[in-house]
Amino acid sequence: MAEKKNLPIGGIITEGGTAHEYATGGWRKLRPVLDKEKCTNCLICWVMCPDSAIVVQDGKMIGFDMDHCKGCGICAEECPDKVKAINMDEEKD
Amino acid sequence: MATTMTKAQIGLTGNSAIAYAMKQINPDVCPAYPITPSTAVVEEFSSYVADGKVDTEFITVESEHSAMSACIGASAAGARVMTATSSQGLALMWEMLYIASGMRLPIVLTDVNRALSAPINIHCDHSDSMGARDSGWIQIYSETVQEAYDNLFQAVRIAENEKVLLPVMVCLDGFITSHAIENISLIDDDDIRQFIGEYKAQHPLLDTDHPVTYGAMTLPDTYIEFKRQQSEAITRAKDVVSEIGKEFGKRFGREYGLMEEYKLDDAEAVIVILSSAAGTTKVAVDELRKAGKKVGILKPRLFRPFPFKEIADALKNVKAVAVLDRADSMSGFGGPLFNEVRSALYELEKRPKVVSRIFGLGGRDYMVKDAVHVFDELLKIVETGKVETLTKYITI
Numbered sequence: 001m002a003e004k005k006n007l008p009i010g011g012i013i014t015e016g017g018t019a020h021e022y023a024t025g026g027w028r029k030l031r032p033v034l035d036k037e038k039c040t041n042c043l044i045c046w047v048m049c050p051d052s053a054i055v056v057q058d059g060k061m062i063g064f065d066m067d068h069c070k071g072c073g074i075c076a077e078e079c080p081d082k083v084k085a086i087n088m089d090e091e092k093d
Numbered sequence: 094m095a096t097t098m099t100k101a102q103i104g105l106t107g108n109s110a111i112a113y114a115m116k117q118i119n120p121d122v123c124p125a126y127p128i129t130p131s132t133a134v135v136e137e138f139s140s141y142v143a144d145g146k147v148d149t150e151f152i153t154v155e156s157e158h159s160a161m162s163a164c165i166g167a168s169a170a171g172a173r174v175m176t177a178t179s180s181q182g183l184a185l186m187w188e189m190l191y192i193a194s195g196m197r198l199p200i201v202l203t204d205v206n207r208a209l210s211a212p213i214n215i216h217c218d219h220s221d222s223m224g225a226r227d228s229g230w231i232q233i234y235s236e237t238v239q240e241a242y243d244n245l246f247q248a249v250r251i252a253e254n255e256k257v258l259l260p261v262m263v264c265l266d267g268f269i270t271s272h273a274i275e276n277i278s279l280i281d282d283d284d285i286r287q288f289i290g291e292y293k294a295q296h297p298l299l300d301t302d303h304p305v306t307y308g309a310m311t312l313p314d315t316y317i318e319f320k321r322q323q324s325e326a327i328t329r330a331k332d333v334v335s336e337i338g339k340e341f342g343k344r345f346g347r348e349y350g351l352m353e354e355y356k357l358d359d360a361e362a363v364i365v366i367l368s369s370a371a372g373t374t375k376v377a378v379d380e381l382r383k384a385g386k387k388v389g390i391l392k393p394r395l396f397r398p399f400p401f402k403e404i405a406d407a408l409k410n411v412k413a414v415a416v417l418d419r420a421d422s423m424s425g426f427g428g429p430l431f432n433e434v435r436s437a438l439y440e441l442e443k444r445p446k447v448v449s450r451i452f453g454l455g456g457r458d459y460m461v462k463d464a465v466h467v468f469d470e471l472l473k474i475v476e477t478g479k480v481e482t483l484t485k486y487i488t489i
Contacts, residue, residue, distance in 0.1 A: 009258060010197030011311055011319045012296055016304035 020068075024051070028071035030088040032064050038085035045075035045086065102278055107271040110242040111177065111203050111263075112137035116147055117285045118249055120201075121172035121292075124152035124163030128182040129215045130267040131205035135177055157182040161189035168198035169307045171297025173249070176200070179267060180207035183221045187228070193260045194229025195323060196307055199252030199292075200260040202230075203245065206368070206419075207267040208455040216456020217267040219367065223420040223429045229323060231261040231330050232397040234367040236353075238275035240394075241265040243347055246280070249289045250337045257330045258295075259323075262397075266369040268456065280345055288344060327398045334395050351400040353392040354407055356382060360389030362471035363408060363445075365434050366417040367393060370452070370459045374417075377464035388468045393430070401437040408438060411445045413474040415467045417487075419453045427451070427484040446474050449484040457488045 008014050041061050046054040053069035055062050064075075076086040105113065111134045115123070123142070127135040142151040150167075154160045157178055168174045178186065183204055193200050204222050208214040222232060231251060235241035241263060248261040265271060280288075296305045311319060335351060342348025353371070356378055357363065364374050371392040381388045391407055393400065408414055416435070418428020426432065427449025435447045450467055453459040467487065474480055 007315065007318050007322065009295070009322065010195065010307075011309060011315075012196070013306035013309050014296060014303075016306075018306075 023067040024070055025067045028066075028069060028091050030071040030073055031066075031091045032069060032071070032073070032075055033087045033089050034061070034063060035085045035087070038083055040080075040083055040085075042080065042083070044078050044080065048074050048078045050074065102276040104274045104276050105238060105242075106133065106274050107238045107241050107265050108133035108205065109137060110238045110277060111245060111265070112141070113279070114242050114245040115175055116141045117280070117282050118173075118175065118246065118289060119147045120149050120175040122150045122152065122164070122167035122174045123176060124154050124160045124167065124174075125176045126154050126157050126160045126178070126182060128157070128179050130207055130217075130271045131177045131179040131182070131203065133271070134203060134205070138177075157185040158189060161186040161193065164200045164202075165189060165193050165196065165198055168193070168200050168294075169196065169297075170299045171294035173253075173292040174198075174200045175202070177203040177205065179205045180209055180215075180221045183225060184209060187225070190225055190228040190230060190260075192308070195319070197258040197323065197326070198260060199249075199258055201245065201248045201252055202260065202262050203241075204262050204264045205267045205271045206264050214455040215267070217269050217369075217419070218454045218456065219264070219418070219420040220454070222262060222264045223418075223422065225262070226397055226429060229259065229327065230397060231257070231259055231327065231334070231395075233261065233263050233334075233395055234393070235263060235265040235270065236368055236371050236392065237277075238265075238270055238273070239277040239347070240349075241270060242277055242279075243341065243345070243349065246285060246289060247334075247337050247341055247349065249292075251330060251333055253292055254330075254333045254337075255295075257326055257333050259326055259330060264368065269369045278347075284344065288341070331395065331398050331400055349394060351393070351395045351403050352407065353390075353394060355390040355392065357389035357391060357407060357411075359387055361387040361412045361475045362468055363389050363391055363411045363414050364417055364464060364467060364471075365391045365393065365404075365408075365414060365430065367396070367419065367430065370417065370419065373459055373461055374464040377461045377468060380461070381465065381468055386468065386472060388471070396430070399433050399437070401433075401440075404434060404437045405441055408434075408445060409441055409443075413471040414438075414445045414447045415450050415471055416447060417450050417452050417467070419451075421451050421454070431484070446478070446480050448474070448480055448482065450487045451484075452486070452488045459488055463488050
């Protein structure tokens with residue numbers, strides 16, 4: 001956010017993509033942990049993640065954007081039953 | 094539309110005059126849901142749309158909540174937006190009224206004042222707009238059809254002024270002004286176009302080269318700053334209303350201020366009253382003046398923002414004031430106008446006595462004799478220095 005005295009009028013945000021700068025990872029109580037051995041790179045987690053926090057490189061799931069992952073556990077839930085490559089672990093304080 | 098036309102004047106009802114003013118303004122978007130007594134505004138304006146007299150996108154919606162929501166969306170997109178409503182319609186817009194002002198969208202709404210349910214009633218009082226007095230909208234009250242017509246053009250300028258950027262509500266009395274035919278002077282289309290100019294939104298949503306977000310959440314770290322920003326804007330609006338009222342006078346010969354003072358200079362007893370009832374009160378003042386009574390009227394035109402200093406200044410030499418409200422705020426302590434006028438006077442070293450009289454709810458007639466009776470009471474207060482009844486209902 002800009003300086004408080006120079007806040008844009010009416011609470012508008014005057015540029016796009018600013019959600020990227022706003023780290024929401026601090027809200028997390030559970031942290032997703034990937035077991036790379038088990039992962040088949042089906043990318044269902046990437047499709048389902050509501051915060052675009054699944055990091056994919058060259059078609060492979062390589063981890064999580066922990067600045068934006070809120071720990072909702074949808075990725076772990078959606079990871080196919082035969083695979084179960086994602087576990088939700090208790091976040092340390 | 095016209096019923097008579099003499100000497101460049103034309104006979105129009107308040108609603109027809111508002112619809113005609115909207116035609117002259119030619120807004121980009123008009124989302125509306127008709128409701129008594131403002132129905133004819135929407136009805137006649139939709140005819141102008143259907144006949145191709147305006148370029149307006151007319152959006153028929155399923156409720157007033159949707160009407161105001163569509164106004165907000167269109168205004169954020171960068172359009173000049175107008176609508177009209179009354180009573181329950183305004184009440185149904187409530188949630189969105191605050192969003193329009195909080196997002197600083199210069200929407201112009203005509204409120205044809207009507208009582209709120211229950212009991213259900215379609216006639217005039219100010220409980221609808223008075224209920225919206227804290228919604229962050231600028232409010233201007235009109236005594237006559239001419240004032241309502243003139244106020245609408247000024248409202249566009251006030252709302253869109255870069256120091257303001259807030260929605261404006263132009264109020265006129267349901268049936269009394271909305272349905273009565275009055276001879277008024279119309280302004281030429283070209284002159285109106287020049288006066289209101291073109292609207293260029295600062296951050297239109299449709300400018301995809303410069304994407305913006307409207308309606309983002311703000312948490313405790315910024316919300317209060319945005320509200321202070323909004324509060325400063327509506328405070329600034331007072332001077333803008335004055336400037337535009339003066340400019341309107343220079344261009345078209347009818348100057349408008351924050352309030353109208355009628356025979357106030359040497360007045361000892363004064364009625365403060367809004368809208369059409371001020372006209373009735375003027376007749377009473379003229380009669381009492383003939384009998385040598387020092388009586389006068391203060392008719393605020395701008396109610397939001399409330400011109401505290403100017404009102405206190407206008408009443409500083411008066412001995413007794415009755416504030417007549419066509420709405421009760423159900424606080425057990427008089428009407429909303431009374432409370433604010435009385436509060437404005439608190440800063441004076443020597444304050445007049447101030448009483449509250451609530452009148453004319455649900456369209457009950459307010460007659461010259463009612464005003465005379467209030468003046469009689471005030472003159473007695475002037476004489477004795479004592480207030481017998483601080484707050485009460487009259488016209489009952």
